[in-house]
Amino acid sequence: MLTNTSFRTLRKVKQQGVLNEFSTVIIKDKQNQKLVLKRYIGKKVLLFKLLTREARVLRWLNKNALSKNLSDIHIPQLISEYRTKTEITILRQYIKGKTLRCFDIKTQLEIFLRCDTYFKNIPISRTADIKHIIVTKNQLYILFCFIFYYLRVLVKRNVINYQLFRLSIKFFLLSLGSILSPTHYSLTHGDLSLDNIIYDSRQKKITIIDFSDVAVAEKETDLVIFSEYNHQLYSLKRFLSFIKSEITTPNSRKAFVKLAIFYLFQTLSSEDKQSYFYQNAVKYTDTLLYKIIPLIQTK
Numbered sequence: 001m002l003t004n005t006s007f008r009t010l011r012k013v014k015q016q017g018v019l020n021e022f023s024t025v026i027i028k029d030k031q032n033q034k035l036v037l038k039r040y041i042g043k044k045v046l047l048f049k050l051l052t053r054e055a056r057v058l059r060w061l062n063k064n065a066l067s068k069n070l071s072d073i074h075i076p077q078l079i080s081e082y083r084t085k086t087e088i089t090i091l092r093q094y095i096k097g098k099t100l101r102c103f104d105i106k107t108q109l110e111i112f113l114r115c116d117t118y119f120k121n122i123p124i125s126r127t128a129d130i131k132h133i134i135v136t137k138n139q140l141y142i143l144f145c146f147i148f149y150y151l152r153v154l155v156k157r158n159v160i161n162y163q164l165f166r167l168s169i170k171f172f173l174l175s176l177g178s179i180l181s182p183t184h185y186s187l188t189h190g191d192l193s194l195d196n197i198i199y200d201s202r203q204k205k206i207t208i209i210d211f212s213d214v215a216v217a218e219k220e221t222d223l224v225i226f227s228e229y230n231h232q233l234y235s236l237k238r239f240l241s242f243i244k245s246e247i248t249t250p251n252s253r254k255a256f257v258k259l260a261i262f263y264l265f266q267t268l269s270s271e272d273k274q275s276y277f278y279q280n281a282v283k284y285t286d287t288l289l290y291k292i293i294p295l296i297q298t299k
Helices: 046-063 103-118 124-130 138-158 162-178 219-229 237-248 250-270 276-298
Strands: 008-016 023-027 034-041 079-082 087-093 185-188 195-202 203-207 215-218
Touching: 034 046, 046 079, 046 124, 087 162, 087 237, 103 185, 103 195, 103 203, 103 219, 124 185, 124 203, 138 162, 138 250, 162 215, 162 250, 162 276, 215 219, 219 250, 237 276, 250 276
Parallel strands: none
Antiparallel strands: 008 023, 023 034, 034 087, 079 087, 185 215, 195 203
């Protein structure tokens, strides 16, 4: 059992909700070794499931050998996991280095693509051991969730503006068309942001963290989410060139657009209007409709 007397707290990384409900802290054990502790205390089923998923996925990834071609990518070691009916605590290895956000644009994009490739290279057949705790986001899942997100956006905004209406029509047309096209699935991180990739530039070591959103989904998923989160960080020309270079087949272009619309509506439906993520999604709406989709359609 993990007890507070076993460790010395160094720094609180983040905290959500009321005190001690959900927190992430950096600690030192009795051997003076740094560790990362995540704890949730409460009765919110979703948060409990997210931490449980992260622990199980970490344990599974620790047991599976890395690809020989991606040996510079690492996964933190899960040290221990403790659960009761109202509490879950996971303890994992502390990773030295800086988040990818601290590096130049070229380094960010190159390392992101290596991490994206890491997940795509994991055969779906090997995920059977964690299939019961991760979501499989197939075509029907995406379609039904989108309808739910669309209705929530309608309630939140009282009206669907012209841009969102056009995007929703595009989504439904692409969804109907994809039923007849082959769909390529892979293990996806689900939140492969600049803050969830740690890079040690001295040792050239890349480490991926935060596995609570891991799912089996269409292989373009992590690229889509990365693009929405980070489109404002790069010049429009660089951003569009990056996307264009990564989606090279007709089916991957259609899948990218469909998923981009899906995750845009997910953000608009779930985030508070004043939040950074909501405001970022509002700006992404025009970029997606007037820049990305025309670029892809003319390829």
